[in-house]
Amino acid sequence: MSAPPASSQAPSDEAAAPTILVVDDERNIRRTLDMVLRGEGFHVVEAASGEDALKLLSHGGTPVELAIVDLMLPGMNGLDLLDRIRQDDTTRDLPVIVISGHATVHDAVKAIKLGAGDFFEKPLNRERILVGVRNALKTSRLAREVRNLLAEVHARYEMIGQGPAMQRLFKEIDRVAPTKASVLITGESGTGKELVSRAIHRLSPRADAPFVKVNCAAIPRELIESELFGHEKGAFTGALSRKRGLFEQAHGGTLFLDEIGDMDLAAQAKVLRALQSGEIGRVGSEHVLHVDVRVLAATNKDLARQVAAGNFREDLYFRLAVFPIKTPPLRERTEDLRPLIDAFLSAFCKENGLKQRRIDPEVYTALERRRWPGNVRELKNVIERAAILSGDVVTIADLPEDPHESPFEEDAAASESASDGPSEERITLTDEAVESGRHTPVGDGKRLTLREFRDRAERGYIVEVLSGLDWNISRAAVVLGIERTNLHKKIRSYGIKRGEGA
Numbered sequence: 477m478s479a480p481p482a483s484s485q486a487p488s489d490e491a492a493a494p495t496i497l498v499v500d501d502e503r504n505i506r507r508t509l510d511m512v513l514r515g516e517g518f519h520v521v522e523a524a525s526g527e528d529a530l531k532l533l534s535h536g537g538t539p540v541e542l543a544i545v546d547l548m549l550p551g552m553n554g555l556d557l558l559d560r561i562r563q564d565d566t567t568r569d570l571p572v573i574v575i576s577g578h579a580t581v582h583d584a585v586k587a588i589k590l591g592a593g594d595f596f597e598k599p600l601n602r603e604r605i606l607v608g609v610r611n612a613l614k615t616s617r618l619a620r621e622v623r624n625l626l627a628e629v630h631a632r633y634e635m636i637g638q639g640p641a642m643q644r645l646f647k648e649i650d651r652v653a654p655t656k657a658s659v660l661i662t663g664e665s666g667t668g669k670e671l672v673s674r675a676i677h678r679l680s681p682r683a684d685a686p687f688v689k690v691n692c693a694a695i696p697r698e699l700i701e702s703e704l705f706g707h708e709k710g711a712f713t714g715a716l717s718r719k720r721g722l723f724e725q726a727h728g729g730t731l732f733l734d735e736i737g738d739m740d741l742a743a744q745a746k747v748l749r750a751l752q753s754g755e756i757g758r759v760g761s762e763h764v765l766h767v768d769v770r771v772l773a774a775t776n777k778d779l780a781r782q783v784a785a786g787n788f789r790e791d792l793y794f795r796l797a798v799f800p801i802k803t804p805p806l807r808e809r810t811e812d813l814r815p816l817i818d819a820f821l822s823a824f825c826k827e828n829g830l831k832q833r834r835i836d837p838e839v840y841t842a843l844e845r846r847r848w849p850g851n852v853r854e855l856k857n858v859i860e861r862a863a864i865l866s867g868d869v870v871t872i873a874d875l876p877e878d879p880h881e882s883p884f885e886e887d888a889a890a891s892e893s894a895s896d897g898p899s900e901e902r903i904t905l906t907d908e909a910v911e912s913g914r915h916t917p918v919g920d921g922k923r924l925t926l927r928e929f930r931d932r933a934e935r936g937y938i939v940e941v942l943s944g945l946d947w948n949i950s951r952a953a954v955v956l957g958i959e960r961t962n963l964h965k966k967i968r969s970y971g972i973k974r975g976e977g978a
């Protein structure tokens with residue numbers, strides 16, 4: 477292979493040329509790659525072993541932008557090297573292409589699962605190398621840009637979201653934060669309403685003053701007034717000393733009234749008065765205190781409906797909803813699932829001193845199919861649990877059952893109407909007969925068709941696997957080697973009930 481002339485897509489000058497690390501113990505392969513890549517204007521550094529490659533990567537100097545690693549290395553092999561690269565914070569995102577001979581295609585597949593971007597088979601082909609290298613560099617640059625954008629967004633709002641719904645939300649936060657307007661944040665539980673309120677405070681001119689949160693649902697009705705406005709010593713039984721209320725504590729800053737939909741009507745009247753006049757009085761005191769507080773409120777209830785039902789004051793509703801913001805449910809922004817999953821997994825491992833995990837791509841697909849009624853909070857819990865259960869790679873077997881999707885409950889109706897499922901009347905073989913291979917008909921002496929026999933055997937095996945795995949569908953699907961959705965279908969069509977065969 478002779479060095480080709482530089483092409484039009486070659487990096488234009490030496491300073492901008494990406495550095496590519498070639499790791500191979502065979503000198504000829506290193507020379508070939510060096511010639512092909514240098515010919516295209518790339519900068520090449522070489523290592524003859526995994527150990528040398530790690531030294532080179534940790535050495536500093538010109539940052540390596542791509543590594544090409546042979547899987548068959550003496551000492552530390554290519555898979556181990558890849559694993560080490562992924563475990564190190566400084567090289568975790570380095571794109572890696574693996575080189576494999578025919579004998580190691582299986583390992584190459586394993587390497588791709590471990591995060592290798594591509595693989596070159598020996599003998600090496602010049603065009604294949606150049607296309608692979610350019611693609612890997614382009615993909616990694618795009619990924620870096622997305623990461624940087626996400627990091628910027630995260631630093632500003634402390635929330636993750638790259639899809640249009642979240643971009644709209646961020647814009648609304650930016651608009652309203654600098655003002656003193658009250659904001660009513662509505663949205664389903666776990667969608668980030670509290671995070672929105674904190675972002676508004678942080679991005680407001682009040683950022684250095686207190687942010688005080690009140691959970692209106694958690695304070696007993698008889699205590700809410702003294703909690704919000706404070707009390708004098710002896711104002712009521714149990715008022716052993718003078719106490720500042722939350723409005724007073726938030727003076728100059730922001731008061732966040734969470735679960736406002738659960739505040740009773742008497743307290744609502746007092747909050748309204750405080751908002752209208754800017755004046756509050758401690759319980760048991762004649763004194764009037766002037767407070768400068770910006771109020772943010774949140775609820776997962778339909779407050780307009782609460783107003784119509786007479787459970788919420790209309791005047792307070794309008795006072796709070798000067799600027800309404802709605803946090804979108806997770807099922808309407810599935811494009812945010814992957815960045816959320818990655819961020820939760822990485823943060824959880826870091827916080828708990830665990831080795832960073834990789835994610836089997838099937839995990840994303842499986843989680844994208846869920847409905848997430850508990851929204852981001854539910855997703856976070858699922859990921860943290862999976863991180864605890866998993867090994868180096870989080871797989872679908874580490875995911876808990878989706879509590880909102882049980883095929884067993886829907887079974888009764890489904891199995892009654894299932895036309896292609898096995899008919900109870902016609903199937904006469906017992907499980908034992910199937911297991912022992914005795915295909916003798918029983919009952920009316922009619923022989924089973926092959927399809928009926930196969931269905932019966934399949935049903936019995938699925939029940940056995942499910943009951944052995946505590947009826948965990950994700951794990952059973954892995955053991956059976958089929959998609960979860962396919963297993964769901966089979967459970968329905970065979971009319972399998974949880975607990976049967978026990």
Ligand SMILES: Nc1ncnc2c1ncn2[C@@H]1O[C@H](COP(=O)(O)OP(=O)(O)OP(=O)(O)O)[C@@H](O)[C@H]1O
Nearest residue numbers: 635636637664665666667668669670671776852853
């Ligand atoms: N966009 C997001 N990015 C990162 N984490 C998020 C995001 N949205 C929510 N979370 C996380 O999900 C959990 C729930 O968020 P939060 O408490 O703000 O929701 P909420 O809507 O106020 O819930 P509730 O109505 O039950 O009080 C928190 O752990 C929060 O950090």
